Amino acid sequence: xxxxxxxxxxxxxxxxxxxxxxxxxxxxxxxxxxxxxxxxxxxxxxxxxxxxxxxxxxxxxxxxxxxxxxxxxxxxxxxxxxxxxxxxxxxxxxxxxxxxxxxxxxxxxxxx
Amino acid sequence: xxxxxxxxxxxxxxxxxxxxxxxxxxxxxxxxxxxxxxxxxxxxxxxxxxxxxxxxxxxxxxxxxxxxxxxxxxxxxxxxxxxxxxxxxxxxxxxxxxxxxxxxxxxxxxx
Numbered sequence: 001x002x003x004x005x006x007x008x009x010x011x012x013x014x015x016x017x018x019x020x021x022x023x024x025x026x027x028x029x030x031x032x033x034x035x036x037x038x039x040x041x042x043x044x045x046x047x048x049x050x051x052x053x054x055x056x057x058x059x060x061x062x063x064x065x066x067x068x069x070x071x072x073x074x075x076x077x078x079x080x081x082x083x084x085x086x087x088x089x090x091x092x093x094x095x096x097x098x099x100x101x102x103x104x105x106x107x108x109x110x111x112x
Numbered sequence: 113x114x115x116x117x118x119x120x121x122x123x124x125x126x127x128x129x130x131x132x133x134x135x136x137x138x139x140x141x142x143x144x145x146x147x148x149x150x151x152x153x154x155x156x157x158x159x160x161x162x163x164x165x166x167x168x169x170x171x172x173x174x175x176x177x178x179x180x181x182x183x184x185x186x187x188x189x190x191x192x193x194x195x196x197x198x199x200x201x202x203x204x205x206x207x208x209x210x211x212x213x214x215x216x217x218x219x220x221x222x223x
Contacts, residue, residue: 004155006155033210041215042213042214042215042216043156043199043201043213044213045210045211048210056208056210058210089153091155091156098161099143099144099146099161099203099209100144100146100158100161101146101158101211102158103148103155103156103157103158104155105154105155106153106154106155108153
């Protein structure tokens with residue numbers, strides 16, 4: 001069964017450093033998303049991406065964040081200068097034309 | 113603003129003890145309601161999508177139902193492997209199609 005994959009599973013970084021989180025969405029899906037979940041809290045939307053451009057973004061997704069689909073399979077989230085409060089699980093999700101989103105296993109980001 | 117409230121926050125059951133989880137929502141025109149299962153340290157795993165009041169969907173020991181104000185996830189004769197956090201998310205039918213998630217119900221099933 002096709003699934004969303006994410007790498008790395010755990011990323012540890014120093015405050016102020018740049019990180020890139022990678023995702024491979026399900027191959028025939030057209031819509032891609034990034035969410036985050038701070039430990040013990042709700043899943044929060046960051047950004048959605050369709051047709052090679054951002055379609056929606058939340059207030060969390062400020063100038064330190066960017067997304068890219070560098071090729072036909074990968075979808076990346078870059079955090080330019082990490083802060084302590086960026087520590088969270090980051091989930092990639094994708095969907096085809098229906099509304100149901102399928103999530104990846106997540107990347108645990110720890111900012112020291 | 114769309115709101116999703118899940119109750120209870122935590123639920124402990126004995127194996128075989130059936131129960132229901134609740135998801136109450138406030139949204140302007142529901143487009144869809146989603147149930148996910150999340151294991152610790154893992155991503156949400158899709159269970160069901162419901163679109164209209166009266167709709168029901170089943171998968172193994174789980175059944176999801178929907179009314180105009182809430183959804184229930186019924187768990188029949190649960191097993192320890194059903195232990196997880198169950199997330200509810202709603203998608204409004206206007207403007208943004210981004211789902212709003214509830215905080216989840218943490219279910220523990222004791223053998």
